[in-house]
Structures are given as structure tokens and as C-alpha cells.
Amino acid sequence: MTRASTRKPGEAAGDEQAAVPRRLLEQATKLFAKKGFDRTSVQEIVEAAGVTKGAMYHYFGSKDDLLYEIYARVLREQTRQLESVASSGAPLRERLAAAASDVVVSSIDNLDDNTIFLQSMHQLSPDKQKAVRAERRKYHERFRGLVEEGQASGEFRMDKPADVVVDFYFGSVHHLGSWYHRSGSLSARQIGDHYADLLLDALRPPA
């Protein structure tokens, strides 16, 4: 009954039939963002992905694993992007502005992941939660390094601790999902640039 089955397992199958693990992750992301982790049953996920529980527990050890994989994917991508921007040869202010704007744009592009991050992280098992926090911490530290660099060079004000500034900014970023809607009049890039402006201007030395 399975059509087009002359396909190597694990192989990408054009753009019609995605691999099962990917479909699972994709649907789980949507459902977790819409109803929350605890309110989404494994049954719902597998139905949305068009498979059965057997398939899911074949690829993932638990429902927790599913959530963890979603996090890990997002974190890897954001860290990669930050590293690439932060280590370019551009002037500091430009690098910080680009990093600040980019993280907004990518957060909006993947609003679902962002929402899940916000709402469901504390529902992970303690050890996996620790792993996520560690990765996240590395990201924040890299970003903080940029702020400190500007403070050391005198470009930025020094009367605000860099870590407070970083938490201040990422609070704003993480909360995008609670108010941003595609139907709004501002594009993701516009929001990103506004946010980056606000951050950079808040960092100007006081008059």
C-alpha cells in the first residue's frame, strides 16, 4: 500500500514525502507552540505527522526527547549565526547592531520555536534542562563580550553592568512571540532594526 517505496530509508525524498523524524519534529513544534507541551499528547503529534506511536518511539526515546531536539536545533542555529556576525572584521557598533537585529529576525522567522522556548523549557527533565541552559549561557556570554568590548574602548557607557544589559535585551527578544503578529505593519527586519537601535542608543554614554 505504500506507494513510491523505491526509496532508500534516510534519503530525502524530493519535496513531497519528508522523512518521518523530520515530520514528527515539525508537527510537534507546531502543536507545542499552540497548546503547550503538557497539553499536547503523543497521540496528537503522531496523528498530525501521519504515523503511529510505534514510529515515534522508534526514533525518539521519549516525549521529552522530542522537545529537547527542538531546542537543540534552534540553539545550534542561533549560536552559529552569532559567531559568524561577531567575528567579522566590521567595527564593533556594526557587529553588535547586526547581532542584535539578526536574533530578532530569526526569532520572528521561527516564532513557534521561540514560543516553546519561553513556555516549555521548565518542563524538560532536569539534566536536559541543564544542557540547554549551558548552551544558552554560552550564547549570552558571547553577546556580552561585544558589550564589554565597547565599554572597554569607551564607546559604550560603563555605568550599566554588561550582564544586566544583556538580560535586558534578551528579555525583549524572547517576548516577541507574545505580541508580534504577521499581520502587523512592521516587517521582521524593521522590528529588528528598531530593537538594535534602542539597544545601541541605550548604550551611548550619558550626557
Add this chain to the structure above:
Amino acid sequence: MTRASTRKPGEAAGDEQAAVPRRLLEQATKLFAKKGFDRTSVQEIVEAAGVTKGAMYHYFGSKDDLLYEIYARVLREQTRQLESVASSGAPLRERLAAAASDVVVSSIDNLDDNTIFLQSMHQLSPDKQKAVRAERRKYHERFRGLVEEGQASGEFRMDKPADVVVDFYFGSVHHLGSWYHRSGSLSARQIGDHYADLLLDALRPPA
């Protein structure tokens, strides 16, 4: 077995034996903040409060109601505080700075409520969620009014939409719970003043 029961219901009972609804709300707040709404069973709440499910369902219609009451209490208090600060006769910048700093301090004083707000709002029934959002919206609009007032008078930059600025700032505030710890070296008021400074300085007209 209930001692000291010669007490009018609804009456405050010294400082030893709080009223049952209050105890329920108090313990529910702690547990929701620690484990999340869905992970906290009604059984755990009533045990922590020293009563049984019969008592809880006598005072509250559902587990949802408990959560809703917690929200409503916080929102009433924050709105009251903002109104009082915003309508004083002080200069605009002082009023906005006070409002911005106060909301940080009160968010830190009640970190549990703040955490719950962040994590569990979407688990309310749709109509109650709507009620909470409406109240919250009123709060944001009042705050935005201050920003717009400063833009109209030329004190603040006009190239950033006021609602973006407000969402930017409250994102930061809502996320305090995810990083602030009492053990840190900064007091609630210090954080509040830093945040208010960052907001006010970000609003300075660009050079």
C-alpha cells in the same frame, strides 16, 4: 479536630490561621511557580494548604479559577500602582522613570506571580485568557500614553513607534524571573533603576 474554630468565616484570624481561600491561593501560587500549572495537581495544592478537595471546590469552581484569581490579584495591584504614579504632578521623565522602576521592583518582590504569568497564561480557558489580556492591554496603554506624551512634547525621539518601545520594555520586565536571583549582588531597586535608565536613555532623541 479543627482547633480555634470559633472564628467568623471570611474574618482575618490574627496572624496564625489564615482563611482557607487565602491559604489555597498562596500555596497554589508557590506550586504553580515551582512546577508549572499542569504539573501541579489539585491534590498537591490542597495538601499544602492543609485542607481537602471538598474545601477547594467549595470556594473555587475549578483549577482554572485558582489560576485566574492569582492573575487578577496581580493585575489589579500593578494597575493601581501605575495609575498612582502616572497621574502625579511630577515632570514627565520622572513619572515614566518611576513607573518603569516600580514595575521592576514589584515584579521582583512577587517573582512567583511573575513566573506564573509568563509560563501559564496560555493554559487558561480561552475566555478567561481574554479577560486577562484585556486587563493587561489597558495597563500597557496607560504606560504607552506616557511615552507618547514625551514624543509629542519633543522630549523623546519620534522615530520609534511607542507601542514597539512599550513591548520592548515589558519583554525585559517579564523576563526578570528567568535570571534574577536574590543571591545576586544587585537589589530590586537597583535593577529597577538600571532598567529605567536604559529605557529613558534609549528614548533620547538621536544625536
Add this chain to the structure above:
DNA sequence: GTCGCCATACCGACCGGTCGGTGTCCAAGG
């Protein structure tokens, strides 16, 4: 008596995870 307040016992729904089995493909043996 009856009314507010609460305890106890219990129900039905549902959920994450398991487990024995099935269909398919490929490689080796004859």
C-alpha cells in the same frame, strides 16, 4: 431544621510508554 463549610470515597477520561508482531529489503548460501 437548615444552611454554610468541609471530608471522604469514588468515577471516567486520558496519557506516556511498552511490547509482540508485521512487512520490506538486501545479502549470503545453495
Add this chain to the structure above:
DNA sequence: CCTTGGACACCGACCGGTCGGTATGGCGAC
């Protein structure tokens, strides 16, 4: 060429346990 066997991918019925909510009854105050 056909057979065998076993690795892989997946199915779906089922289980133990938990949870929100309810029905009933008791008890003290008026």
C-alpha cells in the same frame, strides 16, 4: 534463480497510573 535469515522501520492494542471533578454525608452554628 530461489530460498533463507535477519536488520530495519513501523504498527496498534494495551497497561498502570494519574488527574480533575463530583456525589454524598456529617457537623457545628443559628
